[in-house]
Amino acid sequence: MDKSGNKHGVRLDEEMSRESEPLTRGADPPHTRPWDYPEPIDTDSGRDPTATLNDRGGSPPGITPRDVQERSTFASLLAGVRYPATPGALAEHAREAGGPDYVVDRLSHLPDRSYGALPEVVRGLGIGHEDRRV
Numbered sequence: 001m002d003k004s005g006n007k008h009g010v011r012l013d014e015e016m017s018r019e020s021e022p023l024t025r026g027a028d029p030p031h032t033r034p035w036d037y038p039e040p041i042d043t044d045s046g047r048d049p050t051a052t053l054n055d056r057g058g059s060p061p062g063i064t065p066r067d068v069q070e071r072s073t074f075a076s077l078l079a080g081v082r083y084p085a086t087p088g089a090l091a092e093h094a095r096e097a098g099g100p101d102y103v104v105d106r107l108s109h110l111p112d113r114s115y116g117a118l119p120e121v122v123r124g125l126g127i128g129h130e131d132r133r134v
Contacts, residue, residue, distance in 0.1 A: 067128040075118055084114040
């Protein structure tokens with residue numbers, strides 16, 4: 001094969017070919033220098049990195065997976081509500097957002113007071129809250 005039209009010299013082409021041979025052959029590791037090999041992390045042996053935080057399916061301490069789902073439902077339906085808000089205003093906002101009847105009913109039966117933020121609403125509904133941040 002004629003190398004005269006190549007922008008690299010013959011020597012450089014051969015060197016590059018020798019360096020990339022393990023990559024094309026697939027028998028050796030892809031790194032050409034042994035100090036580039038990634039070292040295993042000792043704390044990861046036998047541990048699934050995708051495992052959940054605890055045995056309750058990844059929910060934080062002090063709250064069940066069902067509480068997480070309920071809190072998420074109420075948070076999405078009450079997005080954009082103007083606080084402080086009364087139970088009637090919260091129920092109306094959830095109704096306008098297309099919330100199911102049981103959500104609107106639970107919000108309308110909250111204790112009659114002014115709620116300053118979503119966490120107060122969630123506590124008033126009796127939905128669990130996390131003990132601490134993870």
